Amino acid sequence: MTSPRRTAVRRNRDADWNAWPVAEYLDENYRQTHPLDRGVIRHHSAFYRQFAPGGLARTLELGAGPNLYPLMLAAGASRRVDALEPSAANLAYLRGQLASGPEESWRPFYALARTLDPTLPDTLEEALSRVRVVPGDASDLADGHYDAASMNFVAESVTEDFGEFTALCAAFVRAVRPGGRLVAAFMERMPSYRIGEGPVWPACPVDEPALRAVFGPRTTGLRISRLAKDRTLPEYGDTGVLLLTAERPAP
Ligand SMILES: C[S@@+](CC[C@H](N)C(=O)[O-])C[C@H]1O[C@@H](n2cnc3c(N)ncnc32)[C@H](O)[C@@H]1O
Numbered sequence: 001m002t003s004p005r006r007t008a009v010r011r012n013r014d015a016d017w018n019a020w021p022v023a024e025y026l027d028e029n030y031r032q033t034h035p036l037d038r039g040v041i042r043h044h045s046a047f048y049r050q051f052a053p054g055g056l057a058r059t060l061e062l063g064a065g066p067n068l069y070p071l072m073l074a075a076g077a078s079r080r081v082d083a084l085e086p087s088a089a090n091l092a093y094l095r096g097q098l099a100s101g102p103e104e105s106w107r108p109f110y111a112l113a114r115t116l117d118p119t120l121p122d123t124l125e126e127a128l129s130r131v132r133v134v135p136g137d138a139s140d141l142a143d144g145h146y147d148a149a150s151m152n153f154v155a156e157s158v159t160e161d162f163g164e165f166t167a168l169c170a171a172f173v174r175a176v177r178p179g180g181r182l183v184a185a186f187m188e189r190m191p192s193y194r195i196g197e198g199p200v201w202p203a204c205p206v207d208e209p210a211l212r213a214v215f216g217p218r219t220t221g222l223r224i225s226r227l228a229k230d231r232t233l234p235e236y237g238d239t240g241v242l243l244l245t246a247e248r249p250a251p
Helices: 022-027 035-048 067-076 090-100 104-117 124-128 160-175 208-218
Strands: 059-062 081-085 131-135 146-152 178-185 220-228 240-247
Touching: 022 090, 035 067, 035 104, 035 178, 035 220, 059 067, 067 081, 067 104, 067 124, 067 146, 081 090, 090 131, 104 124, 104 178, 160 178, 160 208, 208 220, 208 240
Parallel strands: 059 081, 059 146, 081 131, 146 178
Antiparallel strands: 178 240, 220 240
């Protein structure tokens, strides 16, 4: 008799993030505004509209990847947005976008963002001038460095290990000062996934109770809402998107 084979849980370090397929990822997700993006933009825009224009000295985008829209959304309230990213491929894309100008496909995202938040700078270029590309990962974050932090499709999309997912979320919370604010989006119940025909990337399926279990003890004012599954996107096995806002408690 043979014992059943146990599939090893793939952790964050087991994936080659430097080889992230930037072009395929953008083609699948961000060449046009999908309903999911419009929902996330509406949610995050309301978050940033709570602050005075330029009222946040320094904010974080954790695991920025090649997605420019969370960076633009922060540019009304934030005087400096740090786009923290470990992947060489994503860093090269971000640096290119900032140095040579954004691809045209990002303009409809900015048009929508400006409709929702007229305090955003006149041009996308001006908004992106507030962004600094910072190589590194969640383990490089200093305690309490930021006034606000944003994380989109990262903690649940980079490991199969729920303990590691929890540690990433904890680092995200600790990155803001006490009283600092958090905004995030998570794929709901997404298992490990492929981009195009490429390798399988590790993911940890999470639902609202899982987010409450992780963020509840670490934050105050936790609010979670949900977007329906977007069937205009490739089938990633998710059931929708969970949107979160919260605050790091004062000591
Ligand atoms: C699914 S992508 C999401 C990218 C982007 N935030 C977006 O909205 O499309 C996951 C991102 O997390 C990054 N990442 C992987 N491990 C990380 C870690 N330990 N800390 C921070 N970011 C990480 C990857 O390089 C990739 O850019």
